[in-house]
Amino acid sequence: LKYADSAMYHAKNQGGHKGYQFYGSYMTDKAVETLDLENDLHNAIQQQQFSLFYQPILDLKTELVQGAEALLRWIHPTKGIIGPDKFIPLAEETGLIVPIGAWVLNEVGRQLKEWEALELPRFFVSFNVSVQQFKDRNFLGEMEKMISSNKINPKSLEVEITETGLMSNATLFLNSLKWLESKGIALVVDDFGTGYSNLNYLNILPINKLKIDKSFIQDDSGKGHNIALSILALAKKLKLKVVAEGVETKEQLDFLKKNQCDEVQGYYFSKPIESEHFIVFVKENRIL
Ligand code: C2E
Ligand code: CA
Ligand code: CA
Numbered sequence: 001l002k003y004a005d006s007a008m009y010h011a012k013n014q015g016g017h018k019g020y021q022f023y024g025s026y027m028t029d030k031a032v033e034t035l036d037l038e039n040d041l042h043n044a045i046q047q048q049q050f051s052l053f054y055q056p057i058l059d060l061k062t063e064l065v066q067g068a069e070a071l072l073r074w075i076h077p078t079k080g081i082i083g084p085d086k087f088i089p090l091a092e093e094t095g096l097i098v099p100i101g102a103w104v105l106n107e108v109g110r111q112l113k114e115w116e117a118l119e120l121p122r123f124f125v126s127f128n129v130s131v132q133q134f135k136d137r138n139f140l141g142e143m144e145k146m147i148s149s150n151k152i153n154p155k156s157l158e159v160e161i162t163e164t165g166l167m168s169n170a171t172l173f174l175n176s177l178k179w180l181e182s183k184g185i186a187l188v189v190d191d192f193g194t195g196y197s198n199l200n201y202l203n204i205l206p207i208n209k210l211k212i213d214k215s216f217i218q219d220d221s222g223k224g225h226n227i228a229l230s231i232l233a234l235a236k237k238l239k240l241k242v243v244a245e246g247v248e249t250k251e252q253l254d255f256l257k258k259n260q261c262d263e264v265q266g267y268y269f270s271k272p273i274e275s276e277h278f279i280v281f282v283k284e285n286r287i288l
């Protein structure tokens with residue numbers, strides 16, 4: 001498969017569009033599809049096929065916008081919009097996540113600079129960083145460059161790393177995390193509660209916010225809400241902010257309000273939307 005892989009890659013890049021008929025006899029449709037996607041993914045950055053959508057994050061008490069999470073979309077020339085769940089795992093397997101992540105970083109910088117000119121009240125933009133990017137030695141340099149070249153206030157940036165990712169090598173990340181802290185960039189533990197952990201890292205790492213995973217918000221059996229309650233209690237003790245994602249209903253919102261969650265994000269307010277639409281949302285949901 002490895003040979004077929006590189007040979008096919010070669011064939012495709014030589015314009016040999018019949019390349020995979022040759023290997024088709026022993027490759028499953030699924031494998032062919034993945035290879036296809038991988039080849040496309042290689043070109044997606046240069047061909048400017050990525051786009052960031054923004055999902056509003058609101059203060060729970062006032063229901064005013066505090067910020068947005070930037071979520072990656074791939075506008076594929078023939079397949080249409082492809083969500084990150086379809087290609088981020090592949091990008092991580094192939095290492096393409098590093099250049100893709102760098103693109104995300106630069107795009108956030110470009111967008112913040114563009115928004116700056118609109119003189120809106122300040123809001124933050126959070127973006128997802130995968131472990132591989134975080135391990136990459138160029139990452140902090142790229143962050144620094146993005147901030148300085150766009151004259152961004154680092155306080156308007158938040159970095160989301162999954163709990164599982166953080167746990168994979170907490171001590172290795174410590175210096176990088178301290179650097180983020182020194183800049184005033186907030187660190188959000190994403191998908192909190194889904195990674196098995198002894199929680200000790202919460203005492204060691206400079207963390208600002210926990211994001212309760214949507215599986216706990218949307219579980220109507222009541223069990224998920226019990227976990228959410230324990231997360232909220234824990235965060236209060238540790239003086240961490242809490243944001244809940246995946247809020248779709250009034251009931252879920254009321255539950256979070258009653259239990260003093262700080263921020264919310266979910267379809268109840270808005271799906272991830274294009275930047276122009278996000279700005280309209282900000283103007284309508286924020287006292288100027
Ligand atoms: P995540 O970081 O946990 O992001 C939250 C996901 O939940 C997003 O899916 C968002 O659209 C979705 N969501 C938000 N509110 C609701 C709701 O009320 N109901 C439902 N059903 N879903 C809701 P999305 O955009 O498909 O992203 C999926 C995952 O892909 C993200 O999960 C994140 O892990 C990853 N991802 C997205 N953008 C990037 C990126 O730029 N870099 C990296 N490394 N990963 C990214
Ligand atoms: Ca996230
Ligand atoms: Ca999540």
Ligand code: CA
Pocket residue numbers: 162191
């Ligand atoms: Ca996730």
